[in-house]
Amino acid sequence: xxxxxxxxAEEAPHRVAxxxxxxxxxxxxLVARAETAAAELRARGVRRLAVLDPDHAxxxxxxxxxxxxQVESCVYxxxxxxxxxxxxxxxxxxxxxxxxxxxxxxxxxxPDELWAGAEREDGPVPDGPRPLLVLTSGTTSGRPQAARHDxxxxxxxxxxxxxxxEQRWLLAYAPNQFAGLQMLLHVAAARATLxxxxxxxxxxxxxxxxxxxxxxxxxxxxxxxFLLAELRTDGEPPPPLxxxxxxxxxxxxxxxxxxxxxxxxxxISQLYAATEMGLSISVRDGEVGLPLSVLDETDGEAELRIxxxxxxxxxxxxxxxYYGDEPVPDDGWRATGDLVEVVGxxxxxxxxxxxxxNVGGVKVHPLPIxxxxxxxxxxxxxxxxxxxxxxxxxxxxxxxxLGGGADADAVDAAIREEFAGDPPAHRPRSITFVESxxxxxxxxxxxxxx
Amino acid sequence: xxxxxxxxxxTVSDFLVRVKKGRDDLPDDLALFGDGLALDSLEAAELSVVxxxxxxxxxxxxxxxxxxxxxxxxAFYEAATTP
Numbered sequence: 001x002x003x004x005x006x007x008x009a010e011e012a013p014h015r016v017a018x019x020x021x022x023x024x025x026x027x028x029x030l031v032a033r034a035e036t037a038a039a040e041l042r043a044r045g046v047r048r049l050a051v052l053d054p055d056h057a058x059x060x061x062x063x064x065x066x067x068x069x070q071v072e073s074c075v076y077x078x079x080x081x082x083x084x085x086x087x088x089x090x091x092x093x094x095x096x097x098x099x100x101x102x103x104x105x106x107x108x109x110x111p112d113e114l115w116a117g118a119e120r121e122d123g124p125v126p127d128g129p130r131p132l133l134v135l136t137s138g139t140t141s142g143r144p145q146a147a148r149h150d151x152x153x154x155x156x157x158x159x160x161x162x163x164x165x166e167q168r169w170l171l172a173y174a175p176n177q178f179a180g181l182q183m184l185l186h187v188a189a190a191r192a193t194l195x196x197x198x199x200x201x202x203x204x205x206x207x208x209x210x211x212x213x214x215x216x217x218x219x220x221x222x223x224x225x226f227l228l229a230e231l232r233t234d235g236e237p238p239p240p241l242x243x244x245x246x247x248x249x250x251x252x253x254x255x256x257x258x259x260x261x262x263x264x265x266x267x268i269s270q271l272y273a274a275t276e277m278g279l280s281i282s283v284r285d286g287e288v289g290l291p292l293s294v295l296d297e298t299d300g301e302a303e304l305r306i307x308x309x310x311x312x313x314x315x316x317x318x319x320x321x322y323y324g325d326e327p328v329p330d331d332g333w334r335a336t337g338d339l340v341e342v343v344g345x346x347x348x349x350x351x352x353x354x355x356x357x358n359v360g361g362v363k364v365h366p367l368p369i370x371x372x373x374x375x376x377x378x379x380x381x382x383x384x385x386x387x388x389x390x391x392x393x394x395x396x397x398x399x400x401x402l403g404g405g406a407d408a409d410a411v412d413a414a415i416r417e418e419f420a421g422d423p424p425a426h427r428p429r430s431i432t433f434v435e436s437x438x439x440x441x442x443x444x445x446x447x448x449x450x
Numbered sequence: 451x452x453x454x455x456x457x458x459x460x461t462v463s464d465f466l467v468r469v470k471k472g473r474d475d476l477p478d479d480l481a482l483f484g485d486g487l488a489l490d491s492l493e494a495a496e497l498s499v500v501x502x503x504x505x506x507x508x509x510x511x512x513x514x515x516x517x518x519x520x521x522x523x524x525a526f527y528e529a530a531t532t533p
Contacts, residue, residue: 359492360491360492387499389495389498389499389511390498390510390511391491391494391495391498391510391511391516392491392492392495395492395495395496395499397499416468424490424492425492427492429492429495429496429499430496430499430503432503
């Protein structure tokens with residue numbers, strides 16, 4: 001990370017790296033903070049550091065400092081409760097936490113202390129291990145795991161990104177997420193500007209797009225769905241985006257079509273990524289799913305294959321294992337947990353292995369159902385899941401958010417009609433109309449039953 | 451006939467219309483399965499969902515014998531409301 005920031009600062013020290021409601025931070029300021037903090041961390045003999053701070057510039061500078069001082073960093077989610085923070089610190093053996101929050105217990109360090117010193121570590125990036133931990137989203141297990149990475153592996157792809165300093169990217173993922181870290185890396189490598197909203201909610205993202213003249217934005221399909229809904233209600237013209245990227249969840253074609261219609265100047269791309277992979281695969285043809293040709297690509301960074309309907313990956317940037325577990329071979333194949341199906345010349349995502357609905361022994365994938373429900377007039381958002389049932393184990397259940405003015409009875413009937421010709425196990429047997437659907441890290445909360 | 455019975459019978463009738471098995475009348479001895487209403491297992495599962503959503507509990511999930519007739523379904527709720 002520090003090498004990317006230094007390169008950007010050397011070219012244009014006063015270029016804005018981060019713009020937010022709190023103000024702007026230049027690349028020179030980020031590097032100064034990082035180098036001062038690195039010297040302080042070394043002086044204190046710190047080897048591992050947890051970070052919990054709502055200020056993105058602080059997190060960015062601390063990540064860079066740790067990458068320079070060979071300190072293993074780990075960013076905690078800002079929304080974490082006191083109990084969650086305590087659980088993470090206990091489980092991940094984090095004796096030291098850099099934070100501005102008032103929390104109980106010892107081992108707290110205010111980030112300001114780290115850049116108050118006079119010394120700067122301005123020498124070359126050291127050889128040897130430069131570890132970091134990245135928390136998984138935990139949407140499946142309910143408890144995030146910590147994937148062990150090394151900056152040298154994570155940076156392999158970022159170092160090849162060409163500078164595009166005119167780009168202004170929206171930060172739509174929290175920096176504790178792998179996708180958020182990827183965004184920091186991408187913007188630093190591109191020597192561009194990152195714009196952050198007051199929160200990661202689509203409404204605040206839209207406000208930040210307009211306020212900071214965002215040209216490029218990457219978010220989950222759920223994020224984009226809600227942002228489109230915000231646009232419909234506020235009546236203002238859509239921001240003139242040049243790039244719209246979707247990732248983190250399977251991408252429904254209805255969302256791609258709506259984005260294409262709304263952001264007519266934008267290139268639409270999809271990212272396939274996972275915290276454990278250490279990189280993302282970008283598809284820019286605007287079609288849903290991945291082209292089958294990705295299975296033949298061997299660019300040396302990542303390879304994909306399908307085994308028993310599940311996507312497997314081998315990546316040179318992949319994690320080295322989960323914290324507390326045995327190391328995994330750094331060049332081994334790894335199951336992604338993403339279930340896929342080849343349709344023509346595309347690989348379509350069917351859902352997570354853990355989300356499959358078991359209806360009397362018939363495996364039903366929720367994502368294709370959600371996609372079809374989303375196309376029914378009057379449906380704003382849908383979530384398909386398994387509902388426990390004494391007779392058949394589970395039935396397909398839907399939580400549905402209605403679009404403005406839609407009639408619930410009419411939409412209920414239309415959904416049932418949509419699936420009337422499907423195999424019986426695939427038909428939704430329970431439809432519940434709800435005000436909203438929970439999201440976590442910009443993704444629909446999955447893996448639950450009701 | 452209690453008002454509870456009438457209400458439950460109407461719920462079952464509405465459900466049957468929805469799954470295209472609507473009947474003009476639903477006598478108590480009408481079988482849910484086989485030659486009666488010929489509900490398959492998933493239709494029965496859906497009926498249990500409807501009843502649970504409407505009344506908070508349903509006779510298919512109660513742990514006893516599965517109801518075999520319309521009357522068995524009604525009796526489950528009658529028993530629940532009988533002091």
